[in-house]
Every structure is written in structure tokens, then in C-alpha cells.
Amino acid sequence: MADLVRVHGVGIVRQTLRRLPDGRYTVQAFGEPADLAPLAGAGYAVETVEEVAPPGLGTAEGGAPGGRGPGPAGYMDVEEVDRRLAALAAGPDGAVTELIELPRPTWEGRTCRALRIGRGPAPGRPGVCVLGGVHAREWGSADIVVGFAERLLAAWRGKRGITVGRRRFTATQVLRLVEEANVYLVPQVNPDGRHHSLTVDPMWRKNRRPAPRGAAAGDGTCVGVDLNRNFDFLWDFTAHFDPDAPVACSAEPCHPEVYVGPEAASEPEVANVVWLLDRYSDIAYLVDLHSYGELIMYSWGDDENQSRRPTMAFTNADWDGRRGRPDDDYREYIGAADRRLLVRLATKMQAAVSAARGRTYRVQQSMNLYPTAGTSDDYAFSRHLVDPSRTKVLAFTVEWGAEDNPTPFHPPYDEMVRIIAEVTSGLLAFCGEALRIGVPDPPPQE
Numbered sequence: 001m002a003d004l005v006r007v008h009g010v011g012i013v014r015q016t017l018r019r020l021p022d023g024r025y026t027v028q029a030f031g032e033p034a035d036l037a038p039l040a041g042a043g044y045a046v047e048t049v050e051e052v053a054p055p056g057l058g059t060a061e062g063g064a065p066g067g068r069g070p071g072p073a074g075y076m077d078v079e080e081v082d083r084r085l086a087a088l089a090a091g092p093d094g095a096v097t098e099l100i101e102l103p104r105p106t107w108e109g110r111t112c113r114a115l116r117i118g119r120g121p122a123p124g125r126p127g128v129c130v131l132g133g134v135h136a137r138e139w140g141s142a143d144i145v146v147g148f149a150e151r152l153l154a155a156w157r158g159k160r161g162i163t164v165g166r167r168r169f170t171a172t173q174v175l176r177l178v179e180e181a182n183v184y185l186v187p188q189v190n191p192d193g194r195h196h197s198l199t200v201d202p203m204w205r206k207n208r209r210p211a212p213r214g215a216a217a218g219d220g221t222c223v224g225v226d227l228n229r230n231f232d233f234l235w236d237f238t239a240h241f242d243p244d245a246p247v248a249c250s251a252e253p254c255h256p257e258v259y260v261g262p263e264a265a266s267e268p269e270v271a272n273v274v275w276l277l278d279r280y281s282d283i284a285y286l287v288d289l290h291s292y293g294e295l296i297m298y299s300w301g302d303d304e305n306q307s308r309r310p311t312m313a314f315t316n317a318d319w320d321g322r323r324g325r326p327d328d329d330y331r332e333y334i335g336a337a338d339r340r341l342l343v344r345l346a347t348k349m350q351a352a353v354s355a356a357r358g359r360t361y362r363v364q365q366s367m368n369l370y371p372t373a374g375t376s377d378d379y380a381f382s383r384h385l386v387d388p389s390r391t392k393v394l395a396f397t398v399e400w401g402a403e404d405n406p407t408p409f410h411p412p413y414d415e416m417v418r419i420i421a422e423v424t425s426g427l428l429a430f431c432g433e434a435l436r437i438g439v440p441d442p443p444p445q446e
């Protein structure tokens, strides 16, 4: 299976990997026709799900259904996201909002911004960070984050509750969320990539770091880093993982999907997220929105979890070269109490998503046959283990949207509106549970 990525150079949607009853595996993959054609000859059974025609999927002007923003198919473009964030910060909700400019401009010179909803850090007041748009082609994440902010603030201003399907959040719950927590929203972590995906190549995933000197100009795949492989968690996968582990990372700058970058946190977009976590040490929860697969995933992503041997952990170099293979000796340590909290939060989110219109987002550990390194969620959760003076951040990756959607990375906007609603419901329940838990205790000393 790892050969799909390494040898054949096709992209795989890791979270769609399934073991079939007959012992074979199935996974959704994508690539140029020239890359996919040889697979059948190499022994894979290939079935075409969707043909994507660049550069666009139809524009709002072209009559795409349900369009809400000026981008293709009704999605918000980069400027629209900024405009609506700024409107929330400058409008009647200014007393409980702050627009935070993140310090590092992107490679194309854009400024990334976060919106804080809440009255600001105070002792015992938990911060919840929601990231969107780390991956360029997952257009709907920015729309979800902005939609969540607008709905929450409108309810707070009107002293109203929020109803999503069968789920009702009372006016008191809305009030408490705004008054007693802080929510930090970053709708487009990767605005350069979003812009490129919206205007040139809908399947673009990485940022827009210029290609290294000497790289073949060719088709442009030597541009960009996979930001969700660039965070400082087991980043140097060639040193930390078993050489045979099917780790979904590449050290090859021209890999079109999962190039990890020249060094950990080399990318300005990643440095901005790190800065946010450093600067706002009240952040104790993080949700990174991705698509697709209807999943709510919690740490760890590098190997299966275990709670018996604290020394069998990413912090212990004695295990370098041994990580990332399922069903072997190495498993990543996670405290049993932390694991319970992660599952509790994920389950609350799952129930609230389901109450919106009945979709079930599966709760699972990130490591699911395929290991990862350098992801935002594992990095956020690892911070307090590397440096005990840092806040423990309980972190999640959500993969919104169904894999049987005809255009799963860019659902028709009518469907996207329903996804925005169900994820908003999930995030509201998640924040409510974070309020109940408060700022989690330091990890137990075992």
C-alpha cells in the first residue's frame, strides 16, 4: 500500500483506507491519468470514482447551485474570508471579539488572521482553537469556521439559543461560551494554497513555497510543502520511523502531496499556528478541520496507542527507527486519563454532529494502519510533554463530509451548507464540554 505513494506517486486519502474481509485493502487515490493507468498492471484493482476537470468546478456566475461566496461553486474566496472576519471584529460584537494578525506573511505576501471570540484570557478560562484550510483543496473548512463565528455571535448578540436539527443550544449555553471561554478561529491557515486551489488547480493541497533552485519547472509539483507534515512532531520521519513503516510523508520536494519541507516548522503558515499556541497559553483545546471521510480523530497518529509504558514514547530516541508499523512492539504512550478525555470530547462532538441530520462521524485514533508525522494535532498535544511549562492541548482532526459524495473535497454548496450546520453543532458541543472540563490538569506522573 505504501508503494502507491512512494513508487507510483499517486495521492491517497489516508482516512479512506479499509481492510476488506478477504484480507485485501481498499483506499481512495487520485492522480494524473498517466500515473493511475499503470496501477492495474501492477496488480491493483482500479475503479474510477470522479474525474476532476481543472481549473474550476463552475463559478457562482456560471449558475452553480446555492452559491454564497464569490469563489467557484459559491465558496468564499480568500478576500471574502478576510472581509467577513474583519466585519465580525469591527461590528456590534466588538466587545467580545478581537482580530489577531499572525506575525509571519505567507510566501505570496498574504497576512493570516485569527478571530478571538470571548473576553480574553483569564485564570481558569479555557481557550479553544479551531483551524481551517491547512490543506488548500478542502475549501469548505474556511466556510465552516466563518459560519460558526457568525452564528455564535448572532445568537450571543440576540440573547438567543442555536438550534441545529434536533440539537438545541440554549441562550444560556451561548452566553456562557462567549463569557467564560475564548474561541480562537483561524479560517484559512494557508491562504496562498486556497487561492491557488480556487483559481488554478482544485486538487492543490500544499502551500505555495517556491520550488527549490534547480528543480524541474515542469508541472509545478515542486512548489509547496504539506503544512500538515511540517509541524515539529517526529518531523524527521526518516530518523524516527521504521524504514518499512508506510508513513504518509515524503522528503522529496517534488512530491505533489506530502512533502514535509526543508525543516520542522519551516513554513510561515505553520510558524503562525505555533505562535498562536505560544502567545495564547490559555488554549487548551484544538480542532483542525479537514476533509473528507466523516471522522473525528485524536492522537496519536504515529503508531497505535498504549498506556502502560511511559518510556515508549516519541520523546525517547531509543525507539528511533522502530515507529510506525501496526502490529509490532512499538506503540505510542498516552496517559489513560488523557485518552479518556479525548474520547469524551470526540464523542460529545459526534453526538451533536449526528443530531443535525443523522450523519455519523466515526471517532477513532489518528493512526489507522497508515502512520503520520508532523501533523498539527499531534504537535499541539505533544507540546506539554516536550516542555512541561506549556499548556496541555487536547487536539483533534475532523474530516468533514462523506467519502461517497460525488465531489468530496468540494461538495455542491447546498450540501456544504448542511455540512457547515452539522460541524457547527459539533463545535458548539465540543466547546460546551471544554467549558465543563475547564483547563485540564497536567499529565499524571506515573
Ligand SMILES: [Zn+2]
Pocket: 135, 138, 290, 291
Ligand atoms: Zn486535509
